[in-house]
Amino acid sequence: MERRLYAGRDVKRAHSIDDLRAMARKRLPNFCFEYVEGGAEDEATLRRNRDVFREIAFLPRTLVNVEKRKQSVTLFGERSASPFMIGPTGYSGLMFREGDVKLASAAAAAGIPFVLSNVSTVSLEDVVQRAGGRVWMQVYMYRTRESLAKLAQRAKAAGIEALVVTTDSAVFGKREWDLRNYIEPLKLDWRNKFDVLRHPGWMANVLWPNGMPRFANLGDLLPPGQDSVKGATITLGRELDPSLSWDDIRWLRDLWPRRLIVKGVLGAPDALKALEAGVDGIVLSNHGGRQLDSAVSAMDVLPEVVEQVGGKLCVMLDGGFRRGSEILKAVALGADAVLLGRATTYGLSAGGQPGVERAIEILQTEIDRALGLLGCCDIAGLDRSYLRWPGQQAPLSRAQAQAQTQSQTVQARVAALSV
Numbered sequence: 001m002e003r004r005l006y007a008g009r010d011v012k013r014a015h016s017i018d019d020l021r022a023m024a025r026k027r028l029p030n031f032c033f034e035y036v037e038g039g040a041e042d043e044a045t046l047r048r049n050r051d052v053f054r055e056i057a058f059l060p061r062t063l064v065n066v067e068k069r070k071q072s073v074t075l076f077g078e079r080s081a082s083p084f085m086i087g088p089t090g091y092s093g094l095m096f097r098e099g100d101v102k103l104a105s106a107a108a109a110a111g112i113p114f115v116l117s118n119v120s121t122v123s124l125e126d127v128v129q130r131a132g133g134r135v136w137m138q139v140y141m142y143r144t145r146e147s148l149a150k151l152a153q154r155a156k157a158a159g160i161e162a163l164v165v166t167t168d169s170a171v172f173g174k175r176e177w178d179l180r181n182y183i184e185p186l187k188l189d190w191r192n193k194f195d196v197l198r199h200p201g202w203m204a205n206v207l208w209p210n211g212m213p214r215f216a217n218l219g220d221l222l223p224p225g226q227d228s229v230k231g232a233t234i235t236l237g238r239e240l241d242p243s244l245s246w247d248d249i250r251w252l253r254d255l256w257p258r259r260l261i262v263k264g265v266l267g268a269p270d271a272l273k274a275l276e277a278g279v280d281g282i283v284l285s286n287h288g289g290r291q292l293d294s295a296v297s298a299m300d301v302l303p304e305v306v307e308q309v310g311g312k313l314c315v316m317l318d319g320g321f322r323r324g325s326e327i328l329k330a331v332a333l334g335a336d337a338v339l340l341g342r343a344t345t346y347g348l349s350a351g352g353q354p355g356v357e358r359a360i361e362i363l364q365t366e367i368d369r370a371l372g373l374l375g376c377c378d379i380a381g382l383d384r385s386y387l388r389w390p391g392q393q394a395p396l397s398r399a400q401a402q403a404q405t406q407s408q409t410v411q412a413r414v415a416a417l418s419v
């Protein structure tokens with residue numbers, strides 16, 4: 001018999017994120033699945049985000065007592081049950097009714113943070129109240145800056161812990177596979193309309209009784225009654241601001257007293273600029289391969305970024321994570337945490353909150369198992385010495401790296417004295 005992923009309805013029968021993806025593919029109409037799945041242009045970055053993990057291999061230790069294993073980490077002084085969180089995915093209400101609340105509730109139940117997207121369909125106040133847990137909020141900086149100032153006030157009053165500013169979207173990425181489903185913006189072609197009719201379960205869950213979900217966190221950016229997808233698309237198209245700069249981050253820094261994180265950094269020079277701008281953390285990200293095609297993967301630049309700003313900024317990253325072992329590879333390279341995009345969206349699409357909970361459970365068990373097999377009982381002890389990849393010099397252990405940094409500092413001082 002041919003090998004097949006599980007694509008039924010029982011989320012407990014999903015054994016991997018790929019199973020949840022197969023279930024999502026079946027439950028969602030084609031145009032929704034494509035919205036989640038696709039990347040920009042030739043999808044080279046989308047593929048790179050996955051390929052990069054295959055290039056990195058583990059160097060396990062043997063005969064280590066791994067009876068007790070720990071995967072919790074500390075993020076901004078607070079414990080997180082695992083080294084990952086749910087990242088921002090816009091319009092989750094299209095995948096499942098009140099998708100944002102389902103994602104946030106599953107994250108809270110699992111003891112990990114949730115990042116609410118700016119383009120979400122449940123109000124941030126509702127999400128915080130109904131889900132509990134640690135809620136961060138992602139924002140875009142639109143031309144009308146006052147609307148962001150007001151949103152920040154709302155976020156503060158509601159108890160949002162951190163603002164995450166996405167900086168890789170000053171211009172929209174070209175997602176051709178998504179565009180092909182429409183005859184004109186937001187007007188599905190006949191093939192896709194028929195396909196929607198073949199998904200009555202999804203229609204009853206998402207469209208009934210009010211039609212397409214509406215945006216709930218764009219504040220007064222949208223004129224009254226313009227919170228529909230169509231109204232928002234027109235307004236947001238006008239509001240995208242290609243003139244964004246680090247000055248805008250400094251402006252937001254002055255305005256927002258809690259944790260501020262920049263999402264969309266890809267390299268050490270920008271990580272250093274983020275540090276100078278006074279932010280608390282960065283997310284290395286290429287937006288899941290949905291913006292600049294041929295951009296590097298966040299994993300490609302992680303080591304150099306950690307070298308420059310590790311310990312000074314909370315360094316997070318996303319892109320392509322579908323396995324617990326892949327999250328461990330990022331942690332071993334110095335990441336503080338990983339954000340999930342599609343992995344938990346597949347869970348949501350496959351089966352609402354239980355589906356998201358299953359996605360988290362799969363990843364947590366995979367991390368636990370991989371730690372055991374690596375011979376590493378505490379994730380805090382994981383470092384580059386557990387990894388090998390082609391073209392890389394034999395990795396340094398933490399102690400070796402520290403010794404090297406100290407000797408470089410001494411050399412620099414000696415050089416400075418001799419000038």
Ligand SMILES: Cc1cc2nc3c(=O)[nH]c(=O)nc-3n(C[C@H](O)[C@H](O)[C@H](O)COP(=O)(O)O)c2cc1C
Nearest residue numbers: 036087088089090117166287288318319320341342
């Ligand atoms: C369906 C979808 C919607 C997204 N919406 C947002 C968004 O509203 N804001 C944002 O900053 N990033 C958004 N992203 C990007 C994710 O936050 C994240 O960077 C990316 O999905 C990570 O890659 P992965 O999906 O391979 O995990 C979205 C991604 C997807 C797949």
